[in-house]
Amino acid sequence: MSQGTGRANKRDAVLRESARLFAERGVEATTMRVIADACGMQAASLYHHFASKDELVAAILVRSDAHITGLYDAIRDAPLEPVDRLEAMIRATLDNLGHYRDAARIYYRDRAHVAASPLLTQVRDHAVAHDELWDRTIDAAIAAGRISPRFAAISLRRLLQELMWSTARLRGDAVSADDIVHVLLRGILAPEPELGRDEPPRRPES
Amino acid sequence: MSQGTGRANKRDAVLRESARLFAERGVEATTMRVIADACGMQAASLYHHFASKDELVAAILVRSDAHITGLYDAIRDAPLEPVDRLEAMIRATLDNLGHYRDAARIYYRDRAHVAASPLLTQVRDHAVAHDELWDRTIDAAIAAGRISPRFAAISLRRLLQELMWSTARLRGDAVSADDIVHVLLRGILAPEPELGRDEPPRRPES
DNA sequence: CTAGCACCCTAACAATCGTTAGGCTACTGT
């Protein structure tokens, strides 16, 4: 019932500071004592809020996972053209990166840790479902002839994911989400989608 | 004088295996004993080839740095139009990523470690010089009106670098360098560079 | 043959890791 707002929610402070440190230095390289220092407390006191270092990492990642899963579920159920769905997914991913930047950096940086933690099975399951949505959407956009044929044969999902995740390291004031959407969409879309005169719908690359 | 080719160059094997492990799990998370296991030797035996873990990391990164520095120096001295120089730099970066993928992943993943290691001052100095070349080239391309005005106000260098470095995680068979160049250049270049028709003045491949 | 070095080993070091045990303080509900 309590969880005072004005006072101090130390648990949230621990989550925030540890997320920042994990993202900057890596999970293994960040010791519990360094996290405690950043929060103005003692290493052992962290265990009053979290049972283990793994649980602390998991709490950070689960927050972000819940957010992005909600966004993707809405996009999955919306009636959208393939390219519009693709743009919506890119924007959702970048929105999640904006709100949970540290969590995203931890997720894509310490992938070995994420894959091994027993507390993250649900996060991993969600990631599989998200990948399937990406693949289905990209396949639909390719089938509609809206993707440059150059990218028909490669794993465009992984390319887009890596490109988007990499921007989590850029602070918000350096590059806007619109800039990134602009680069990615203009980079992969077929030159003149439907009206133009001179574009054959597809061409297997040589 | 020796360094037998057919026999076994254990030092190179240590470099290769440790680079792979550092890139996958992170420097701090990879212990000397794990590296030794991967090389079929004992942890203490690694110190016959490298004086410390830091020196091992540095040896990996210096190799890659020497390669990319050579490429950039040649590009700096070549008489190129801004956009062509930009494309050459992107290709050089991606070439380095292809040849020294693990080193590149270590460099951009464990940045805190790179910034703190006393054995990497030369690598850091080179990085500063490379960044200056990037900025000068991008500024020239903007001044020539070849960059979409959307990107005139942001740090396009950092955006491009993050986007390129992120592709180091994609194995070569998933995405080719040409694909990435295509996405990036088409994403940032101004729509119709100079003339009115629809043919860019030059483009090597097709 | 012998000295010397390259190469690798076992054993152990001090330091640091995540974590636990147990106690102190301050607030809360009854």
Added chain:
DNA sequence: ACAGTAGCCTAACGATTGTTAGGGTGCTAG
């Protein structure tokens, strides 16, 4: 007033870390 507990502390645990000491084997030069 008093028990309970949330929140934090000090102190220490066993395990693991990077690293060192010192010895053994086998090749090679003289």
